[in-house]
Amino acid sequence: MGQPSGMQVRPAKVAAAIFAGASMLAVFFGLPSAARYARADDPAVSAKNSYEGDAGQAATGRGLFNQYCAHCHGPNAVSPDPPRDLRRLKRSYGENMANVFHFTVTHGRPDKGMPNWTGRLDDETLWTIFAFLQTVQAEP
Amino acid sequence: MSRLSGMLAGSLLALSALPLGAAAESGKSWTIYGGDTANTRFSALTQINRGNVSKLRVAWVAQLGSLEAQESTPLVVDDTLFVTTSAGPRYVYALNAKDGTPKWKYAPEIPGDVQQTTCCGLDNRGVAYAGGKLFLGRLDAHLVALDASTGKELWKTQVVDYHEGAAITSPPILVKNLVITGYAGGEYGVRGAITAYDQDTGKQVWRTHTVPAAGEPAAETWKNDSWKFGGGAAWLVGSYDPQLNLVYYGASNPSPWGASVRGPDTSDYGKFTNLYTASTLALDADTGKIVWHYQTTPYDTWDYDGVNELVLADLDINGQKTPVGLKADRNGFFYVLNRQTGALISAQPFVMVNWAKEIDLKTGRPVEVPERRPRLDVWAKDICPNLFGGKNWEPMAYNPQTGLVYIPTFNLCMDLVGRKEERKKGAFYLAEEFDLDKPGPGGFMSEMVAWDPISQKRVWGSKEELPFMGGALTTGGGLVFHGNIQGWFKALDAKTGEELWKFNAGSGISQGAITYELDGKQYVAVVSGRLKTPPSFLGHTGERIFASSPEGGALFVFELPD
Structure with a gap:
């Protein structure tokens, strides 16, 4: 044409x-x-998450979470609302949890109320928050 | 005879002489959000009263077709009931007020992404009515006029760009030919304004910013250029005194919550009060000029806001009939102001308060307890009340027959700390970390408090286990109606607080009820539909609230058996 x-x-x-x-x-x-x-084994994403299992980072991440995320997702990630309860990330997404987290935060879900945090929170901050979220996941 | 003195005399005659947009003619309808432009939420109707309220039963129910956070005050004009739903609103309905038969519905197209610029739930608190038109604000920060007989949109005006973090959740107030509205956005760093439009055309008549720009009076109360994203959002409802021709609005918390960018980050804040945030403003209705202001929380950093409705009454103060404005502030103090001058008459805590010792009657300022002011990276612990306030938007009611104000209160405390944060357009801008899940002492988290505004003393209280109890309605039948977050709708004795009747509506009730009379019969109406977002701030208490009732969306209308 x-x-x-x-x-x-x-x-x-x-x-x-x-x-x-x-x-x-x-x-x-x-x-x-x-x-x-993104795929769970995407090396570009997995490589950045250098704080997994780091208790110090998890404590810092708790504070950052409570500053930036708690007003929608609950203090210390204790949320009564299942779609916003980030303690369910592992149950919902399993191995893909890190990538779902990273993609959602850096792209947003505007129709669900989730802003795009690109330009506001850098990757180091995001993974620090993620290190905290890993410590509060519900049992599968 | 002024309408306020008329109310004190219990005369219905005076009510019929009210100007446009004021209380219902003959007091049988409910034509404005607060029952009248004084926001009293008092009805003189007596058919349903202390002696027979135990027989109250459901007359009809309307499903609203939308879940979450029903905060609408229905209006009743002639034989039509108008009610809005949550989510934008998703719908405005016109129903036959006698049996609920639908007449029309308005279903606006609201962009899905308003969710991220709406801080505290997808709510709508209702419409305003005058001269055959309905007016409402929407979450996309547009103001619209509808033909009240068909629901057809007559005009639509953008009040502000919602992408900045603004939304309209409350109905406008109507004065003469004007429709006046504010907007929300104090959690996103918007700069607040109150704007008047022509009712017929939607054209702007005046706009008054609640935060001055550089070079304007009171600009010196802001550090550097912090005024630009300074908040002061007038997100709740106005009041109007037709004799003084003054419109009263509350302006919200300054943005961001963390105070270090707005001033010296200490209780010794000097000139950095951040006007006109956390204040009540009296505006000339014709011009929008600020005639007086009263700042309840100077240099706020607790999100004590300042937006709560001003209830107008004429009270006997030291033997003199005085035109007053009554305000149960988020900061926990009950203020009695001279509404002509803005002068403070008295202020006393109506809930447990520990962030300030008292209000200095000479300066009008709170005497702060410095360790309860959070600062940059310095925690303040166990601050009471918490940021939902001693009272939030859920309306109080004033009964001129008992002389009491019925205040739906919170009993919650919090920890706060300031943090450094950059603003990004359309994203939350708080610059604070917080823990709000700290119930106050006594084993209850809400209480309906009956308050004597003259003696500034509590007369009775009716406790609720969970926070976010519903707003109040009070009637000439000697009653106070209110709901709770579990979905129970209750009638209390206005003099004693004794519970006389209750009904399980199945989902939380936040908004105040209304009452009206049609064909000689009195009805009571209330919306049910549990809040979702504010309880989510609370963690474990939020989990208890979610467990106590599901989301919902229904209008319940009650009557006595024939």
């Missing part, structure tokens, strides 16, 4: 892009939520 041939997108390239960067595609193409998150 008059489009230069060089601009055509081949199906194979689309498939490759999905595997390479699901989160980017989710933003542009509005994929269903199950496909919205």
Whole structure:
């Protein structure tokens, strides 16, 4: 339809892009939520989470959580509202919990009330908060 | 005869002479949020009274089609009842006030992303009525006018860009040809304003910012350029005195909660009071000019806000009939002000207060307890009341026959600390860390307090286990009606507080009830639908609240058996 041939997108390239960067595609193409998150074994994401199991970081993260997150997600992550109860992250997302966390915080869910925190909280802060959230997960 | 003195005399004649937007003609309807422009939530109706209220039963129920946080005060005009729902509102309904038969519904398109710029639940507190039109504010910070007979939208005006963190949750107040509204946003660093529009066209007539810009009077009360995101949001309802032609609005907490960017971060704050936040403002209704202000919490850092409604009454003060404004402030003190001049007459704590010793009657300022002022990275512990306040938006009621004010109170305390934080447009901007889940002493977290505003003393109290009890309605039948977060709707004896009747509506009740008479029969109406977001601030107490009743959305209307 008059489009230069060089601009055509081949199906194979689309498939490759999905595997390479699901989160980017989710933003542009509005994929269903199950496909919205980066893969759990994405080294670019996992590598940044250097605070796992670090009790000192978890304590700092608790304070940051209570400053930035508690007004919606409850003090110390004690929330009575299941969709906002972050103690259920592991139950809901299992191994993918870290990526769901990171993607949601850096993209937001505006229709659910969750802002995009990009530019406000850097990755170090996010993973510090995450280190705290790991300490309060409900049993599966 | 002034309407206020008329009320004191118990005369219905005076009520019929009220100007536009004021109390219902003959007192049988309920045509304005607060029952009258004085926000008394008093009805002179007596058919339902202390002797027969135990027989009260459901006449009809309307499902609202929306869950979460029903905070609407219905209006009754002639034989039509108007009620809004939560979520934007999702709907405005016009119903036959006798049996609930629907007449029309208005379903506006509200953008889904208003959720992130609405701090405290997707609520709407109702509409305002005048001259065949309804007026309402929405969570996308638009003000609209509807044809009251069809629900058709007549005009729509953007009051402020909601992406800044603003929302409109309360009905406007109508004065002469004007529709006057504020907006919420004190948790997002918006700069508050009160704006008047022409009722016929929606065109702006005046706008008064609640926080001065650089170079304007009172700008010196702000450190550097902190006024720019200074809060002072007028998110609740106004009152109006037609004789003085004054509109009264509360302005909210300053932004952010953490005070270090707004002043010296100490109880010795000097000139840095951050006007006109945490204040009551009296505005000339025609021009919007601030005639007087009274700041209840200078240099607020507790989110004590200042927005609570001013209830107008004429009281006998030292043998002299005095036009007063009554305010049960979030900060825990009950203020009696001369509403003509703004002069303080008296102020006493109506709940447990430990952040200030007293209000200095000469300066009008609280005498702070310095260790209970949180500072940057310095915790203040066990501050009472907590930031929901001694009283929040849930309305109080004033009964001129008992002379008492019925105040739905909180009994909660908190820990707070200031933190450094950058503002990002549309995101929460608090600069504080907090722990609010600290019940006050005594084994209760809410209490309906009957308060004598002249002696400034409590007369009786009716305790509730959980916080967020509902607002009050009081009647000539010697009754006080209120709900609670578990969903019970109760009638108390206005003189003693004795519980005379209760009904389980199945989901929490926050807003005050209304009453009206149609074809010789008195009805009482209240919306049910438990709050969701504010209890979530509370952690374990929030879990108890969620367990106590599910979300809901229904209007219950009660009557006596024939």
